[in-house]
Amino acid sequence: MTTPLVAGAHAEPAIVADGLTKRFGDVVALSGVSFAVAPGETFGFIGPDGAGKTTLFRILVTLLVPDAGSARVLGMDAVSRLWELRRHIGYMPGRFSLYPDLSVEENLRFFASVFGTTIEREYEQIAPIYSQLEAFSDRRAAALSGGMKQKLALCCALVHRPRILFLDEPTTGVDAVSRREFWELLARFKATGLTVIVSTPYMDEARRCDRVALIQRGQLLAVDTPRAITESFGRTLFAVTAANRYRALQTLREFPETASVYPFGETLHYTDRRVERSPDAIADELRRFASSRGLGELTVTPMAPTIEDVFMARMGAAEQPDAPASRGAA
Amino acid sequence: MTDATIRATKLTRRFGSFVAVDGITFEVRSGEVFGFLGANGAGKTTVIRMLTGLLAPSAGQASVAGHDVYRESEAIKRDIGYMSQRFSLYDDLSPLENIRLYGGIYDIERTELRRRTDTMLERLGLTRVQNDSVGSLPLGWKQKLALSVALLHRPRIVFLDEPTSGVDPITRRQFWELIYEASHAGTTVLVTTHYMDEAEYCDRISIMVAGRIAAIGTPADLKQAAGAESIDELFVQLARPASDQAAAGAR
Numbered sequence: 001m002t003t004p005l006v007a008g009a010h011a012e013p014a015i016v017a018d019g020l021t022k023r024f025g026d027v028v029a030l031s032g033v034s035f036a037v038a039p040g041e042t043f044g045f046i047g048p049d050g051a052g053k054t055t056l057f058r059i060l061v062t063l064l065v066p067d068a069g070s071a072r073v074l075g076m077d078a079v080s081r082l083w084e085l086r087r088h089i090g091y092m093p094g095r096f097s098l099y100p101d102l103s104v105e106e107n108l109r110f111f112a113s114v115f116g117t118t119i120e121r122e123y124e125q126i127a128p129i130y131s132q133l134e135a136f137s138d139r140r141a142a143a144l145s146g147g148m149k150q151k152l153a154l155c156c157a158l159v160h161r162p163r164i165l166f167l168d169e170p171t172t173g174v175d176a177v178s179r180r181e182f183w184e185l186l187a188r189f190k191a192t193g194l195t196v197i198v199s200t201p202y203m204d205e206a207r208r209c210d211r212v213a214l215i216q217r218g219q220l221l222a223v224d225t226p227r228a229i230t231e232s233f234g235r236t237l238f239a240v241t242a243a244n245r246y247r248a249l250q251t252l253r254e255f256p257e258t259a260s261v262y263p264f265g266e267t268l269h270y271t272d273r274r275v276e277r278s279p280d281a282i283a284d285e286l287r288r289f290a291s292s293r294g295l296g297e298l299t300v301t302p303m304a305p306t307i308e309d310v311f312m313a314r315m316g317a318a319e320q321p322d323a324p325a326s327r328g329a330a
Numbered sequence: 331m332t333d334a335t336i337r338a339t340k341l342t343r344r345f346g347s348f349v350a351v352d353g354i355t356f357e358v359r360s361g362e363v364f365g366f367l368g369a370n371g372a373g374k375t376t377v378i379r380m381l382t383g384l385l386a387p388s389a390g391q392a393s394v395a396g397h398d399v400y401r402e403s404e405a406i407k408r409d410i411g412y413m414s415q416r417f418s419l420y421d422d423l424s425p426l427e428n429i430r431l432y433g434g435i436y437d438i439e440r441t442e443l444r445r446r447t448d449t450m451l452e453r454l455g456l457t458r459v460q461n462d463s464v465g466s467l468p469l470g471w472k473q474k475l476a477l478s479v480a481l482l483h484r485p486r487i488v489f490l491d492e493p494t495s496g497v498d499p500i501t502r503r504q505f506w507e508l509i510y511e512a513s514h515a516g517t518t519v520l521v522t523t524h525y526m527d528e529a530e531y532c533d534r535i536s537i538m539v540a541g542r543i544a545a546i547g548t549p550a551d552l553k554q555a556a557g558a559e560s561i562d563e564l565f566v567q568l569a570r571p572a573s574d575q576a577a578a579g580a581r
Contacts, residue, residue, distance in 0.1 A: 048498035049469045175369040177569045201496045265530040
């Protein structure tokens with residue numbers, strides 16, 4: 001980065017949020033959310049639609065005023081110092097928000113001029129992405145493919161050399177290959193010292209972040225490094241494979257000691273109620289139970305939990321309007 | 331001869347000089363859960379639009395539930411269900427009103443419709459909110475309701491276009507249980523997703539790359555043939571070269 005940082009800036013957190021709360025009518029979108037982000041961190045908010053990710057981002061980028069609590073971004077209060085703060089923030093909303101009738105170049109030129117700069121002056125900063133778009137510089141933004149739109153939006157969010165970048169669900173609805181490429185691109189910006197705040201509904205993307213916050217129904221379920229979060233799972237998780245996965249799932253739900261059982265790709269992830277019991281003993285019992293139910297060969301192996309396992313465990317019982325809390329996927 | 335509910339032979343669709351779907355041949359068997367995967371822009375949506383009778387092919391043949399896509403697109407629409415993340419239900423209507431609307435469109439007899447409605451709402455645990463607007467429901471509940479509504483007229487095939495996008499991990503799995511139930515009841519399911527773990531839940535999958543089917547088979551067979559650990563890895567193996575090519579072409 002060529003922008004000189006204020007002396008001591010590194011000592012100061014990039015974000016400090018304290019008790020952020022936001023209601024829309026009867027709906028509590030955010031409920032007492034507190035966390036801090038260090039400068040240069042890639043920090044991810046992981047959670048499904050409706051968890052409150054977008055509301056939180058809108059407060060942090062000064063577009064929405066919280067009902068309670070406070071947020072300091074780059075040491076500036078997000079409510080009282082919004083004009084000053086906006087100069088240093090890059091924001092890419094989840095919904096495509098550029099001008100569809102302007103060309104690629106016109107959009108970029110517009111965003112540069114709003115911040116009192118030019119494409120030429122900032123070329124070095126945006127080159128890694130813009131070089132992939134230059135062949136289409138005359139094309140209207142509306143006529144770009146999804147991936148190209150996203151790259152243009154990222155260019156526009158970076159053209160004024162922000163110190164902190166907010167990306168709201170940049171990979172939602174994007175295929176697995178493009179998602180990887182996007183994260184590889186982000187890693188290049190991270191290397192320049194940029195603080196990146198990103199949200200995603202894809203749990204597997206947590207491992208791309210230095211730290212993550214799991215968010216659900218307006219509350220943070222956990223804030224830590226992906227590794228510490230998976231280590232916090234607190235009980236033995238088993239991967240179970242069977243010839244007939246669907247029948248195995250139904251059978252394991254009938255096992256009296258089942259705490260949870262969920263399909264995960266080609267396996268089932270199982271936890272037992274009896275925390276004290278040895279994994280070998282549990283595995284044996286499961287195999288015997290399966291064969292008593294005519295299920296055939298069952299492979300049961302202890303495994304390291306994923307972020308998604310932790311998320312589901314902390315989400316608690318499935319949220320059904322009528323039904324009582326159910327065991328595993330109902 | 332198999333009991334295929336979807337049969338496509340050299341199915342092709344061009345838009346001007348662009349070949350969106352390039353002569354694909356595949357079958358989906360009756361009662362199968364078929365994962366229809368591919369990168370963005372690979373041609374999945376174009377294929378689905380042809381198979382649901384919304385878009386005429388440029389060349390090739392296809393039949394869906396025994397009806398020809400060129401001549402019998404109206405008959406196809408009666409025999410299929412469809413839902414996507416973008417459009418599924420009317421947000422301003424209640425669950426009950428949505429069900430009645432779809433029941434009316436598919437001409438389901440009144441007492442029968444009432445019976446199916448009660449069963450569905452109870453099964454989904456939505457009886458208490460049956461008169462609330464659908465827009466006020468959490469996405470996961472809405473998507474489960476949308477799938478049930480798409481199955482209301484007992485279609486032979488249901489097309490699900492990214493039905494679980496953005497849905498929380500527990501509800502996502504409940505949604506898949508509804509898919510399995512439909513499949514066990516004999517409904518053929520064609521589903522697209524960007525969650526690669528969900529690809530593993532399918533009986534068979536196909537992976538489209540640049541308008542063609544680059545791989546088709548059971549998840550286990552495909553992984554084994556490619557020496558891939560997961561469908562995610564296989565997907566990247568197949569789709570990445572095309573994506574690099576597109577990026578190179580753009581320069």
